[in-house]
Structures are given as C-alpha cells and as structure tokens.
Amino acid sequence: MSIHTTASRQSTGSRESRQSRTGPGRRASSWLRRTAAPRAARVRQALPRLGDQLLALLACAVLAPVLACRALVALAVTGRCLDRMAQVGCQGRRFERLYFSGDHAGRGLASLFNVVRGEIALVGPTPRSLADSAPAWRAEVLATRPGLVSPADAQRRVAIDHEGEQSVLRAHLQRESVRGNAGVLVRSLISRALYGEQDFATPERLSFFGVDVQNVTMDAAVDWIDARTREAGPVFVPFVNPHCLNIAHTDDEYRAILQTSPYVLPDGIGLRVGCRMKRQRLVGNVNGTDLFPRLCERLAASGKGLFLLGAAEGVAQTVADNMQARYPGLNVAGARDGFFNDEEESRVIDEINASGAAVLLVAMGVPRQERWIARNLERLQVPVCMGVGGLFDFYSGNIPRAPLWLREVGLEWTWRLLQEPGRMWRRYLVGNPLFILRVRRELRAADR
Ligand code: UDP
Numbered sequence: 001m002s003i004h005t006t007a008s009r010q011s012t013g014s015r016e017s018r019q020s021r022t023g024p025g026r027r028a029s030s031w032l033r034r035t036a037a038p039r040a041a042r043v044r045q046a047l048p049r050l051g052d053q054l055l056a057l058l059a060c061a062v063l064a065p066v067l068a069c070r071a072l073v074a075l076a077v078t079g080r081c082l083d084r085m086a087q088v089g090c091q092g093r094r095f096e097r098l099y100f101s102g103d104h105a106g107r108g109l110a111s112l113f114n115v116v117r118g119e120i121a122l123v124g125p126t127p128r129s130l131a132d133s134a135p136a137w138r139a140e141v142l143a144t145r146p147g148l149v150s151p152a153d154a155q156r157r158v159a160i161d162h163e164g165e166q167s168v169l170r171a172h173l174q175r176e177s178v179r180g181n182a183g184v185l186v187r188s189l190i191s192r193a194l195y196g197e198q199d200f201a202t203p204e205r206l207s208f209f210g211v212d213v214q215n216v217t218m219d220a221a222v223d224w225i226d227a228r229t230r231e232a233g234p235v236f237v238p239f240v241n242p243h244c245l246n247i248a249h250t251d252d253e254y255r256a257i258l259q260t261s262p263y264v265l266p267d268g269i270g271l272r273v274g275c276r277m278k279r280q281r282l283v284g285n286v287n288g289t290d291l292f293p294r295l296c297e298r299l300a301a302s303g304k305g306l307f308l309l310g311a312a313e314g315v316a317q318t319v320a321d322n323m324q325a326r327y328p329g330l331n332v333a334g335a336r337d338g339f340f341n342d343e344e345e346s347r348v349i350d351e352i353n354a355s356g357a358a359v360l361l362v363a364m365g366v367p368r369q370e371r372w373i374a375r376n377l378e379r380l381q382v383p384v385c386m387g388v389g390g391l392f393d394f395y396s397g398n399i400p401r402a403p404l405w406l407r408e409v410g411l412e413w414t415w416r417l418l419q420e421p422g423r424m425w426r427r428y429l430v431g432n433p434l435f436i437l438r439v440r441r442e443l444r445a446a447d448r
Contacts, residue, residue, distance in 0.1 A: 056115035074101035154191040154408035159285035162218040229358035242270030242435035269410035305333030310363030311392040318396040333357040
C-alpha cells in the first residue's frame with residue numbers, strides 16, 4: 001500500500017514538474033494523447049466485434065430460408081422454436097446461448113443470433129457452461145470473447161487435438177488476424193461436413209479386418225510406452241493406417257504379425273473415417289509423427305535410451321542430433337541406416353542390444369519394418385520396438401511435413417501424394433477407396 005502511495009505520489013510529482021516545464025498548448029496535446037489512447041484501444045476492441053456482428057447478420061440474411069425452415073421443424077416437432085442454455089461469456093458475463101429445438105441437423109445455427117447480439121464472436125474458445133469450474137481455463141476464457149467456432153474444433157474432429165483446446169487457442173491468439181479467423185471458420189466447416197460426430201460409441205479397442213487397435217489418446221499411448229520401458233522382454237508396437245490394413249486384409253502373414261502385438265496404434269485420418277462408418281468415435285489419431293517428440297520428451301525425463309534404425313545413411317544420426325538439441329538429456333543410445341544385408345543383420349542386432357536402449361524405432365517402410373521386427377523380436381533385448389515408416393525423413397528435414405491447416409481437414413495424405421506421386425498414387429488413390437469399400441463389406445458381413 002505504502003509503496004503504491006509513494007509511487008503514485010512520485011508519478012504525480014513528476015507529472016506536475018513536467019507540466020510546469022511545458023506551456024498550455026503542450027498540456028492540451030498531452031491531454032488529447034492520454035484520452036485518445038484508451039479510446040483507440042476501445043475502438044480496436046470494438047472493431048472485430050462489429051465485424052463479427054455484420055458478418056453474422058449477412059449470414060442470417062443469406063441463410064434466412066434455411067433458418068426459417070429449421071425454426072418451423074423445431075416448432076412442429078417440439079412445440080417451440082428455440083432452446084436456451086446459460087453460458088459464460090467474456091468477463092464472466094452470463095448469456096443465453098440459442099439453439100433450435102429438437103435434435104435435427106442445424107440445431108446450432110440459431111447461435112448466429114448470439115453473434116449478432118455481440119455475445120459471442122465468430123471465432124473464439126468454446127463457451128463454457130456455468131457448471132464448468134476449471135480455474136485456469138476459466139481465467140483465459142473470461143479474458144477472451146467465446147466463439148461460435150473454436151480454433152480447436154477442426155483438430156478435435158480429426159482427433160489431432162493432442163495438446164487440448166487451451167494450447168491451440170493460445171497459439172491462435174498470438175497471431176490472430178482476419179485471415180486467420182476466416183481460415184478457422186472454413187476448416188471448421190469442412191471438418192464438420194466430412195468428419196462431424198454424432199453420438200457414437202467409444203469402444204476401448206477398434207477392430208479392422210481382424211486387427212485390434214487401441215482407441216487411446218496420445219497421452220495414454222505415451223504413458224503406456226513409458227511404463228513398458230520399465231518391464232523386461234520385448235514387445236512390438238506398430239502403427240496402422242489404411243495402407244497397413246489393406247495389406248493385412250490380403251496378406252495373412254502380415255496380419256498375423258500385427259495380431260501378435262498387444263498395443264496397435266491408430267495412425268491417420270483413414271482410421272477416423274473407418275470409425276465413423278462404424279459409428280464409433282476415434283479418441284486420438286496416434287500417428288508416429290506426432291508421437292515422436294512426445295516420446296523423446298518422456299525419454300529425456302526418464303533417462304531411458306532410444307535407438308534409431310532405418311532410412312538412408314546419415315538420416316537417423318541427423319534425427320538424433322535434432323532431437324537431442326530439442327530435448328536436452330535425451331539419451332540416443334544408437335542410430336544407423338536401414339540398408340544392410342542378411343549377413344550384417346546379426347551385427348546390427350548386437351549393436352542395438354549393446355546400446356541398452358529401452359525403445360527401438362525401426363524406419364524401413366511398411367511392411368518391411370514389421371516383418372523385420374517380428375523376425376528378430378526374440379533376439380532384441382529392447383522393451384519397446386516400434387515400426388515408424390518414413391518418420392526419420394520428416395524429422396531429419398529431408399521431407400517437409402504437411403502444413404497444419406491441411407492436417408486439420410484430414411488431407412495430409414494429399415501432401416504426401418504430391419511429394420512422391422509415382423510411389424504414392426497406388427497407396428492413396430487406389431488404397432483409400434479400397435479401404436472404405438472393405439470396411440463397408442466388413443460392416444455388411446457383421447450385420448448378416
Ligand atoms: N528404408 C530403409 N531400408 C530399406 C528400405 C527403405 O531404411 O531397405 C527406408 C527409406 O529410406 C525410408 C523409409 O524406409 O526412409 C520408408 O519410408 P516410407 O515413407 O515409404 O514409409 P511408410 O510410408 O511405409 O510408412
């Protein structure tokens with residue numbers, strides 16, 4: 001208190017002395033500057049709200065026939081047009097979020113009226129219910145106007161929201177712009193149309209063509225691997241995507257290899273699409289590329305060793321250097337290329353065993369790496385052996401990964417296709433529809 005008083009006195013004193021040094025003209029201009037600054041800030045704050053309100057008004061005008069039809073459906077089915085849900089807005093102000101009554105499509109369109117009223121923004125954090133009491137989250141939400149669409153919506157729908165909404169939102173706010181918000185809206189609409197969820201079941205395990213797949217979050221997968229590194233005896237942990245499952249569909253030996261694993265992880269948007277066809281919810285898109293940095297972080301904390309085997313000469317070592325720079329303390333026990341003949345194999349296995357690594361990543365491509373691990377599993381004294389495909393090429397910087405906006409609409413595969421069309425066209429242009437066809441057939445067979 002006393003510090004505050006002294007400080008304010010000092011500041012008043014210095015202001016007075018400054019004013020006495022200046023004339024009345026200067027005083028007037030400094031007064032103008034002082035009052036103009038908060039006004040400019042207020043205008044800066046009000047402009048985005050006004051923009052959102054105008055856009056929402058425009059959307060209401062364009063969608064007027066749709067809104068009217070949806071209101072009539074609500075009225076006919078439930079006897080009322082709108083449902084109201086109490087939610088918390090900016091600065092803790094309560095407001096009533098509007099929904100069209102009934103469970104039919106377009107229920108949330110009524111929330112456009114909340115945007116027109118200025119209660120929510122077009123893009124912002126998901127508004128919280130009054131009952132939500134997560135304190136840290138609340139503080140952040142209170143400072144930001146909640147939105148009709150959250151920057152995390154698209155990531156949630158394609159199951160890559162591994163960091164949670166809070167961190168996605170923080171990243172979005174750091175570089176918020178009109179263009180950025182428009183991108184969020186577009187990606188959210190696309191992901192809603194392609195991967196929108198209804199009330200799907202969430203089984204512990206998913207099953208495709210006789211292969212059981214864990215339905216887990218990224219965090220749970222990293223926890224499991226971390227715990228497994230403390231146990232003896234090697235286990236094989238593969239990632240499966242539609243390409244792997246297409247091979248498993250026709251190749252009995254490869255399918256049997258996947259079936260020996262106690263922990264198969266779901267990789268990529270294809271599994272999300274397959275789950276949707278089965279009316280099941282995929283909890284996490286646990287792909288190797290997103291899991292790798294988290295695994296390195298965990299291994300750096302536990303001190304357990306990591307061995308990188310695969311890709312062209314020098315690539316694994318570059319990945320080791322990059323990850324050690326990113327995660328100080330990470331113990332890369334060994335790194336070598338994936339091009340060796342049968343005679344060299346024993347020497348490679350001795351090298352891996354002598355390294356004392358707790359996790360072995362084998363990046364030799366599907367299905368070569370799975371076959372190699374299965375053939376040598378009993379000889380490998382490594383608790384966790386994983387097949388990771390082209391992972392090292394991404395983390396060495398040889399092949400750039402698809403930008404986030406493309407991943408958010410589930411189109412990372414188109415990026416890979418454009419990078420290597422000669423090799424990838426069969427995998428994606430033939431393989432993706434084939435996978436969908438096979439899932440459909442599997443569903444029909446289960447119904448019979
Ligand atoms: N590779 C290897 N040994 C081989 C053949 C391939 O180490 O005998 C490497 C290759 O250099 C590349 C990776 O395996 O880094 C295969 O990448 P791809 O993108 O094909 O993996 P996938 O798409 O099958 O996951």
